[in-house]
Amino acid sequence: MSFCPHSFARTAHPAVLRAQQAPTVHLHQIYPGTTGWSTGRLFMAIPYPHFIVTDNPTVDTPITVPSPSLPPLILTQDELKKVAAYKAVEFVKSGMVLGLGTGSTAKHAVDKIGQLLRQGDLKDIVGIPTSKMTHEQALSLGIPLSDLDSHPVLDLAIDGADEVDPYMNLVKGRGGSLLREKMIEGCCKKFVVVVDESKLVKHLGGSGLAMPVEIVPFCWKFTAQRLQLLFNEVGCVAKLRTCSENGQPFVTDNGNYIIDLYFEKDLGDLNAASDAILRNPGVVEHGMFLGMATTVIIAGGRGVTVKNK
């Protein structure tokens, strides 16, 4: 992935902005609670203390009765990302082939895996990085690396997401890594997604931020117009992603461009939208990850929620 500060803004959720302005309470403080986001699927709320202090964590964490009288714990967005990422690392076992995600949330998981390897708490891990950036990070941490050619089936991948809908569908790729992520995470027995609660949306595109589509550079305007026209009825705007410092097109790890789609209305049938996008010959892949996540871990002000498919 070429590194440049993107001109597309990753605006923080208002709740997060409020949290960032408030005095920070750190993770070691004891505070039980739950999040309120559930669709009736299997989910469990985990208080922070269990998660932070445990030395030998298991995935089967007991459900704790919430304390509604207590106000929510105030954590920064990055602390919430770390909480979710560390919880996901509890799924990692020695001997696994792991998909290593990309972005500010996945980075915490990769750091933690590196730390556990160094300490000898994990052994014989093989990492498959989803971007050049994660490749560099994992190398610097001494995580043994491989690729899909040598390991076409992975045990587990851990990655962040830009949006998560109530059915565990995702938007990914605001960091530009959607193609390698989709290739690698599509080959995993388990795909654990780690987010802070600002990523939860009622429907994909609902954050008002970009839904990325990776395209070939050849006649990119033509492809962008085709994509915008395709979703005319839901008020779609298609924009070429550029680097903020020089206005040049953002170039992915694969030498492609990104068209960011913004929607005014609900996209409706996501599988139909996916098929329609992929029917354009200039399109390489899009950032909707439909039905791929097997677990979503959400860190919020009141605790961690683990949703399983």
Ligand SMILES: O=C[C@H](O)[C@H](O)[C@H](O)COP(=O)(O)O
């Ligand atoms: O291309 C980037 C990836 O899809 C990221 O996993 C996604 O953008 C979430 O990133 P972050 O954890 O930094 O919000």
